[in-house]
Amino acid sequence: MRLSKLHLLNFKNYREADVEFHGLIHCFLGSNGSGKTNLLEAIHYLSLTRGASGNTDTENIRLGSDLFLVRGVFEHGEKNREVSCSFGEERKKKMSEAGKDYSRFSEHIGKYPLVMVAPADIELVWDGGEVRRKFVDTVLSQLDKQYMEKLMTYQSHLRQRNGLLKMFADRRAIDHELLATYDERMADAADYIYKKRGDFTARLTPMLQQHYGFLVMQSEEVPGISYESTLTGIDFRKELLKRLDRDILLGRTTVGIHRDDFKFSLSDHDLKSFGSQGQQKSFLIALKLAEFDCLSEKNGFKPMLLLDDIFDKLDDKRIVQLMKLVTGGMFGQIFMTDARPGRSLDALAAGGIVAQRFLVEGGNLSEMT
Numbered sequence: 609m610r611l612s613k614l615h616l617l618n619f620k621n622y623r624e625a626d627v628e629f630h631g632l633i634h635c636f637l638g639s640n641g642s643g644k645t646n647l648l649e650a651i652h653y654l655s656l657t658r659g660a661s662g663n664t665d666t667e668n669i670r671l672g673s674d675l676f677l678v679r680g681v682f683e684h685g686e687k688n689r690e691v692s693c694s695f696g697e698e699r700k701k702k703m704s705e706a707g708k709d710y711s712r713f714s715e716h717i718g719k720y721p722l723v724m725v726a727p728a729d730i731e732l733v734w735d736g737g738e739v740r741r742k743f744v745d746t747v748l749s750q751l752d753k754q755y756m757e758k759l760m761t762y763q764s765h766l767r768q769r770n771g772l773l774k775m776f777a778d779r780r781a782i783d784h785e786l787l788a789t790y791d792e793r794m795a796d797a798a799d800y801i802y803k804k805r806g807d808f809t810a811r812l813t814p815m816l817q818q819h820y821g822f823l824v825m826q827s828e829e830v831p832g833i834s835y836e837s838t839l840t841g842i843d844f845r846k847e848l849l850k851r852l853d854r855d856i857l858l859g860r861t862t863v864g865i866h867r868d869d870f871k872f873s874l875s876d877h878d879l880k881s882f883g884s885q886g887q888q889k890s891f892l893i894a895l896k897l898a899e900f901d902c903l904s905e906k907n908g909f910k911p912m913l914l915l916d917d918i919f920d921k922l923d924d925k926r927i928v929q930l931m932k933l934v935t936g937g938m939f940g941q942i943f944m945t946d947a948r949p950g951r952s953l954d955a956l957a958a959g960g961i962v963a964q965r966f967l968v969e970g971g972n973l974s975e976m977t
């Protein structure tokens with residue numbers, strides 16, 4: 609699968625842009641604020657129906673306009689498929705494939721898979737468990753539709769259970785029968801999610817270690833991920849009952865897979881406190897490449913790889929290794945950005961890599977010859 613055309617209208621700082629992609633490696637080069645990341649953001653919309661940055665759709669409309677349109681053509685086997693996403697009219701987002709509107713966006717997600725490595729990934733190291741859970745949930749949801757459904761079931765029952773706990777506190781009376789139905793549905797979904805998260809961590813770890821080892825070219829630094837769950841070694845159903853009085857006082861459920869975490873480590877030390885910035889960045893790149901492997905294996909074809917500001921914080925040796933890795937034939941189509949064109953062009957030339965290069969200036973795109 610590859611993206612062969614991209615058309616933007618009033619998206620971020622682009623009034624209008626039309627690009628044709630040739631080959632498999634595409635570089636967007638240009639100064640800070642010129643619109644390189646915005647192009648990756650647009651590709652992210654076509655794949656996952658939303659941007660990568662967490663901005664609202666409204667924030668992605670070009671200032672002074674009232675709607676945006678992102679359209680792309682994907683080549684998939686013999687077929688060409690046009691995918692488009694627009695937002696603005698009646699504040700509604702529309703996604704379509706081959707001219708047919710989707711009624712549910714979840715039908716689109718996973719068809720044109722993508723893995724993105726971006727500076728904001730650092731929040732996976734620095735922030736709390738919630739962002740790591742969200743990362744794992746996003747990957748697992750693309751790998752397993754049932755996981756997505758179980759997760760939605762769990763989350764909605766958790767919200768309702770917490771509502772019940774508050775109601776019991778107000779009324780000073782507990783409806784045990786009603787509570788038991790919620791506990792049972794939550795526990796059923798939690799069993800599945802707990803198992804899948806554990807399996808996924810075990811599967812991801814060797815892939816992470818392999819990519820990290822290649823990037824850093826030495827074996828002393830060993831990255832790891834461990835799954836830490838409040839469910840480990842306990843009977844969840846019994847634990848919910850055991851904690852009931854306290855949970856009623858607090859108005860929330862204090863045990864369950866919504867409190868899970870995934871601990872990142874380097875040679876058995878906590879990555880956040882122990883790892884340098886370059887080591888943390890290398891870890892995150894290796895983690896995303898492991899995600900790439902999982903998605904490739906599941907789909908039988910390669911996702912697009914978006915590398916935003918990828919060289920930042922990496923030393924020259926790691927940059928060379930990274931270029932070798934991503935252009936070594938293991939990956940499919942790659943889009944990368946760099947604010948220092950010289951650095952990317954040198955790295956490409958050093959690796960003898962043929963890439964399509966674009967200069968980005970103030971929301972304008974021109975192919976470099």
Ligand SMILES: Nc1ncnc2c1ncn2[C@@H]1O[C@H](COP(=O)(O)OP(=O)(O)OP(=O)(O)O)[C@@H](O)[C@H]1O
Nearest residue numbers: 620621640641642643644645646667669670671947
């Ligand atoms: N809704 C919008 N309308 C118009 N311009 C916007 C909008 N949202 C963002 N921008 C502009 O887009 C630019 C940022 O683009 P982008 O993040 O793609 O830059 P970049 O080339 O990746 O820069 P850097 O090298 O610093 O990462 C900013 O100049 C910002 O003013």
Ligand SMILES: [Mg+2]
Nearest residue numbers: 644645917945
């Ligand atoms: Mg950028």
